[in-house]
Amino acid sequence: MGLFKWIHEEIKMIRDRDPAIKSNWEVFLYPSFKAVMRYRVAHFLYIRKHYFLARWISQKTARKTGIEIHPGATIGKGLFIDHGHGVVIGETAEIGNNVTMYQGVTLGGTGKEHGKRHPTIEDNVMISAGAKILGSFRVGANSKIGAGSVVLTEVPPNSTVVGVPGRVVKRDNEKIPTDELDQVHFPDPVSNDIENLRIENQSLEKLLTKLLNELEQCQRNHGK
Ligand SMILES: CC(C)(COP(=O)(O)OP(=O)(O)OC[C@H]1O[C@@H](n2cnc3c(N)ncnc32)[C@H](O)[C@@H]1OP(=O)(O)O)[C@@H](O)C(=O)NCCC(=O)NCCS
Structure with missing residues (x-):
């Protein structure tokens, strides 16, 4: 894809997802725009085994934007990271198309796995502020991860997950009843x-x- 077409798509995507934006020029101020553009370059170098240069770009970008994307991560189209402070995306993370995430999100490992250590996020997932998704499992398409959740296991598609540890509270927009517990x-x-x-x-x-x-x-x- 040409640079201008890509910028045009970024502008449209950010305008669709962030009601705070007022003009197209503001897109150039978004840390998400800078971080994703530089990630594309770093990833290009990474897959050609220019590891040092790839990491150099990624680390410089992290210091500038607060968004640390490992150049080995695989990211589809339309990733939007709103605000951006303290976002970490690990080396073996995979992100589908049209994923949105907010500040403080970690797509990390548990420290117990080798090889594929980071999550796979399917299309149209929304990951709220401060959520941590840890491990090599899948988060199914169209799911929402609540603010501050710590997700440690697979999430089926079309689910809402909240809490620590994260649990599915909605699926296909239907609330999942919690078991009635007699506290008396x-x-x-x-x-x-x-x-x-x-x-x-x-x-x-x-x-x-x-x-x-x-x-x-x-x-x-x-x-x-
Ligand atoms: C999870 C979220 C996306 C809502 O998804 P939803 O599918 O519309 O879910 P609902 O609002 O119907 O909530 C379902 C249940 O989860 C609870 N819940 C929602 N978000 C929660 C959270 N972050 N932590 C704990 N519980 C939460 C609700 O209270 C509700 O519980 P109930 O069934 O006992 O009433 C939203 O609550 C959220 O976390 N948004 C944060 C977005 C964000 O990061 N904004 C930052 C902008 S700077």
Whole structure:
């Protein structure tokens, strides 16, 4: 794609997704615009094994924009990173088309995996401010990750995930009911044990009475 066409698409994409923008020129002030443009150059160098130069561009960009994209990451069209401070995208992260993310997002590893260590984000996913997605699983297309969530497992498509650790609270726009938990009538293991012992004791008493009766009957029969 030519540079002008790419800039034109970036302008359209940012105007579609950020209501705060007032003129096309403002696009050049967006850290997202600078970071994604430089990532494309760094990635081009990375896949040609110019690792040092690729990392140099990525690190300089991180210091300027607050957005650190490893040049090894694979990123589709239409990535928009609003505000941009403190965004980290790891080396083996894969990002589909039309993904939006906000400040403070990490697409990172857990430190326990080797090889593919970072998440795969499918098309049209929205990752809210401060969300951390850690591990080599997939976040399904059209999903939303709530602000401040820590997502550690696969997310099905069309889901909303919130919380720490992240849990799916909506799928296909339908709320997922949480299990009703009775906070008052908790099971009491000690009284359960006592009740079981009482029942056992009762049946032993019955058995003993029966045996004593049988013995008495036997003695009587013998006496006759
Ligand atoms: C997750 C989010 C995108 C909303 O998605 P949604 O699919 O419309 O979900 P809803 O608003 O219907 O919320 C679903 C449930 O999750 C809860 N929830 C929403 N966001 C949450 C969050 N970040 N943390 C914890 N719970 C959250 C809601 O209270 C609701 O709970 P309930 O069912 O008990 O009422 C939105 O809440 C969010 O986090 N936006 C942040 C966007 C952002 O980063 N802005 C920064 C701009 S600078």
